[in-house]
Amino acid sequence: MVQNPRHAESAAPRLGKPLKRSFFDRSVHEVAPDLIGATLLVDGVGGIIVEVEAYHHLDPAAHSFRGPTPRNRIMFGPPGFAYVYRSYGIHWCVNFVCEEKGSASAVLIRALQPTHGIPAMRRRRGLQDERALCSGPGKLTEALWITIKHNELPLDQPPIALHARVGKLDIVAGVRIGITKAIDLPWRYGLKGSRFLSKPF
Numbered sequence: 001m002v003q004n005p006r007h008a009e010s011a012a013p014r015l016g017k018p019l020k021r022s023f024f025d026r027s028v029h030e031v032a033p034d035l036i037g038a039t040l041l042v043d044g045v046g047g048i049i050v051e052v053e054a055y056h057h058l059d060p061a062a063h064s065f066r067g068p069t070p071r072n073r074i075m076f077g078p079p080g081f082a083y084v085y086r087s088y089g090i091h092w093c094v095n096f097v098c099e100e101k102g103s104a105s106a107v108l109i110r111a112l113q114p115t116h117g118i119p120a121m122r123r124r125r126g127l128q129d130e131r132a133l134c135s136g137p138g139k140l141t142e143a144l145w146i147t148i149k150h151n152e153l154p155l156d157q158p159p160i161a162l163h164a165r166v167g168k169l170d171i172v173a174g175v176r177i178g179i180t181k182a183i184d185l186p187w188r189y190g191l192k193g194s195r196f197l198s199k200p201f
Contacts, residue, residue: 012115013048015039016164020156021080023164028054028098028105033173033189035096035107037165042144043158045117047134048165050191051110051198053176055095057103060181064104074152075104082160084141084151091138094146096155110177110188112140113196136198174201 019038024031032054040046055062063072063085074083075097083095083106095106112134114121121133121143134140141147155162170192175184177199190197 013039014166016166018156019162019164021078021154023162024079024096024098024155025100026098028056028107029187031096031098032107032187033171034165035109036171036189036191037167037169039115039163039165040109040112040144041116041161041163042146042150044161045120045144047112047115047196048191049109049111050113050194050196052189053108053110054105054187054189055108056105056187057099059185059187061176061179061183061185062105064106068104072104075106076102077152079103080155082150082153082155084146084148086148087138092141092147093137094141094150108137109140110137111135111190111194111196111198112143113191113194114143131195135196139198172201 032052035049035052038049040049057064064075068076074081078101079098081097083097084092087093095108097106099105114130114133122128125133125143133143172190172192173186174188176188190201
């Protein structure tokens with residue numbers, strides 16, 4: 001696991017096996033922590049997932065809680081697809097749909113440790129500090145150029161690639177960020193001690 005941001009691009013960690021859509025055909029509470037340490041790439045640009053949040057269909061903070069809409073319909077489909085939406089009319093957020101068709105559960109990707117395509121990320125974000133490139137859900141979508149065009153795309157086909165984590169990691173859990181409902185649920189997961197989190201645990 002690369003922790004020194006100055007050497008992340010030159011010493012990118014080896015990639016684990018590709019994750020298939022079947023990986024997401026499980027409880028969102030199993031998938032979410034299992035994504036910590038996995039590598040997300042979009043057109044070859046991305047990094048190690050260090051922070052996520054789980055949203056279950058019975059969770060009042062989930063977009064799917066009140067049923068399907070044109071915006072969230074992909075959440076009600078089969079697992080292993082991207083759900084991209086605009087947050088507060090400002091930035092995009094990317095989620096991975098989990099559980100069986102109709103469950104409408106998903107994992108929000110909150111932060112990455114940049115490892116691949118860092119020069120491109122810097123251009124897109126207009127800054128140099130690698131710790132700030134992907135330290136939030138809107139930041140990482142800008143760095144990876146994820147937009148509404150990626151909504152409903154499969155997670156195991158180009159331009160998206162996901163690779164399993166390599167080795168054991170120390171994963172921590174805490175309450176989710178920026179929500180007003182179900183605020184006490186410990187459904188945010190992260191890589192312990194990572195300097196690339198959106199907010200410390």
